[in-house]
Amino acid sequence: MYTIRQIQSWLHKKERSAVEIAQEYLDYIHRSEPHLKSFICVTPEVALAQAEAVDRQLREGKPMSPLAGVPIAIKDNLCTQGITTTCASRILANFVPPYESTVTARLQQAGTVMVGKTNLDEFAMGSSTENSAFHRTANPWKLACVPGGSSGGSAAAVGGNQVPIALGSDTGGSIRQPAAFCGVVGLKPTYGLVSRFGLIAFASSLDQIGPFARTVEDCALLLQGIAGYDPKDSTSLQVEIPDYASLLTPDLTQSLQGKKIGVIQETMGAGLDPEVAAAMQGVIKHLESMGATVEEISCPRFQYGIATYYIIAPSEASANLARYDGVKYGLRAEAKNLLEMYGKTREEGFGAEVKRRIMIGTYVLSAGYYDAYYLKAQKVRTLIKQDFERAFQQVDVLICPTTPSPAFPAGSKTNDPLSMYLSDLMTIPVNLAGLPALSLPCGFSQEGLPIGLQIIANVLREDLLLQVAYAYEQSTPWHKQPFPLLG
Ligand code: GLN
Numbered sequence: 001m002y003t004i005r006q007i008q009s010w011l012h013k014k015e016r017s018a019v020e021i022a023q024e025y026l027d028y029i030h031r032s033e034p035h036l037k038s039f040i041c042v043t044p045e046v047a048l049a050q051a052e053a054v055d056r057q058l059r060e061g062k063p064m065s066p067l068a069g070v071p072i073a074i075k076d077n078l079c080t081q082g083i084t085t086t087c088a089s090r091i092l093a094n095f096v097p098p099y100e101s102t103v104t105a106r107l108q109q110a111g112t113v114m115v116g117k118t119n120l121d122e123f124a125m126g127s128s129t130e131n132s133a134f135h136r137t138a139n140p141w142k143l144a145c146v147p148g149g150s151s152g153g154s155a156a157a158v159g160g161n162q163v164p165i166a167l168g169s170d171t172g173g174s175i176r177q178p179a180a181f182c183g184v185v186g187l188k189p190t191y192g193l194v195s196r197f198g199l200i201a202f203a204s205s206l207d208q209i210g211p212f213a214r215t216v217e218d219c220a221l222l223l224q225g226i227a228g229y230d231p232k233d234s235t236s237l238q239v240e241i242p243d244y245a246s247l248l249t250p251d252l253t254q255s256l257q258g259k260k261i262g263v264i265q266e267t268m269g270a271g272l273d274p275e276v277a278a279a280m281q282g283v284i285k286h287l288e289s290m291g292a293t294v295e296e297i298s299c300p301r302f303q304y305g306i307a308t309y310y311i312i313a314p315s316e317a318s319a320n321l322a323r324y325d326g327v328k329y330g331l332r333a334e335a336k337n338l339l340e341m342y343g344k345t346r347e348e349g350f351g352a353e354v355k356r357r358i359m360i361g362t363y364v365l366s367a368g369y370y371d372a373y374y375l376k377a378q379k380v381r382t383l384i385k386q387d388f389e390r391a392f393q394q395v396d397v398l399i400c401p402t403t404p405s406p407a408f409p410a411g412s413k414t415n416d417p418l419s420m421y422l423s424d425l426m427t428i429p430v431n432l433a434g435l436p437a438l439s440l441p442c443g444f445s446q447e448g449l450p451i452g453l454q455i456i457a458n459v460l461r462e463d464l465l466l467q468v469a470y471a472y473e474q475s476t477p478w479h480k481q482p483f484p485l486l487g
Contacts, residue, residue: 038156074118078101141182155179158184171431263284272405308380
């Protein structure tokens with residue numbers, strides 16, 4: 001429906017109140033949820049109380065963040081104090097966090113209005129949101145298709161008009177892939193730019209929280225609200241945060257003169273859906289017409305991304321998920337003794353994909369296999385990073401499709417984990433290297449499904465990433481395509 005600027009302008013001119021806007025979104029969520037099922041829980045009381053607080057502050061003439069009064073959906077792997085946080089898992093189905101994640105605390109401070117917690121693949125493991133222990137989320141453009149994953153609920157909520165902005169997390173593509181499938185903008189920040197405190201850990205060396213929005217500018221505004229040093233996260237970077245939105249100037253929409261853009265050669269070959277390939281050719285022509293220099297760049301180790309990721313991510317997951325033992329919190333199964341209780345709790349509490357990852361991770365970390373698998377994977381990770389470092393000596397940003405194909409039908413990959421894993425082919429190497437990357441719409445398939453363009457920048461170059469994305473977005477028609485209305 002609306003962008004952040006639109007909402008901000010209504011509030012400042014006193015044309016509409018934050019409560020009215022929140023109520024409009026809540027009503028629409030109520031009507032569209034039976035079709036989309038983006039949410040695990042909708043929180044109207046929280047939303048209306050937060051909106052009232054914003055209206056009060058506006059009446060008092062307090063200076064407000066651009067995010068004040070803007071409805072937002074939060075992926076349900078971010079801890080919200082006093083509000084159930086399930087990670088879409090039976091093991092956490094009744095978990096009410098006693099503390100707030102840093103990102104949601106910062107957004108509360110900025111005055112966002114939380115309308116609910118969104119669906120995901122259990123523990124963020126998956127690419128279609130079909131691994132949720134609760135329900136499947138639909139793709140707003142075609143209900144029989146998946147919204148992508150693991151942040152499928154957040155992407156579908158933005159793409160389906162239920163909220164202007166949302167938060168997701170991205171370990172191997174979980175913001176960018178669903179953003180591509182749902183026709184919205186999604187950004188994975190540089191590792192360490194956004195605090196992970198209160199994000200339920202999947203693979204700690206890869207996880208990053210990031211924004212979903214309708215437009216690049218909104219994405220910049222939401223990133224601004226969550227980025228920055230946090231002493232509660234030991235991997236948080238102590239860096240100056242630029243004013244991202246102010247860098248998106250009108251001249252960019254006319255010209256990209258002087259910018260060097262590399263197309264990752266390894267992503268453009270066999271296996272790419274012909275409609276995605278055609279959309280990429282259109283992107284290249286368009287960027288050239290704006291004055292950018294576009295050249296092919298080889299990242300020869302890109303192809304080892306998935307193999308490397310499926311050693312490293314399950315290893316970290318098996319360690320992180322050891323804490324769900326039925327003792328401290330979460331589900332506890334009835335049993336005769338302690339050992340049986342551990343076993344039954346994990347047996348009943350975790351779904352098949354989570355168990356698969358715990359088993360792979362435990363195996364590759366075990367004595368005798370550690371060197372052969374885990375250590376080897378870490379070495380390949382370094383080589384992948386070096387490919388990117390070399391590329392950024394030649395170009396400002398890299399581009400490639402976000403996904404090899406548009407959204408696929410629900411159920412079509414659930415029995416074939418390997419083919420599901422392949423949908424993250426283009427996004428995973430970026431997490432392994434800790435780089436920032438963004439997905440934005442660059443076309444539609446004949447069936448009317450969105451196609452995503454991924455732009456990748458060097459470490460901490462979110463400024464450049466957003467500028468190139470903004471230039472492309474504002475000079476092409478894709479962002480003007482109205483999002484589907486459901487109900
Ligand atoms: N789809 C990938 C996986 O299943 C990435 C998930 C993510 O980024 N959280 O692990």
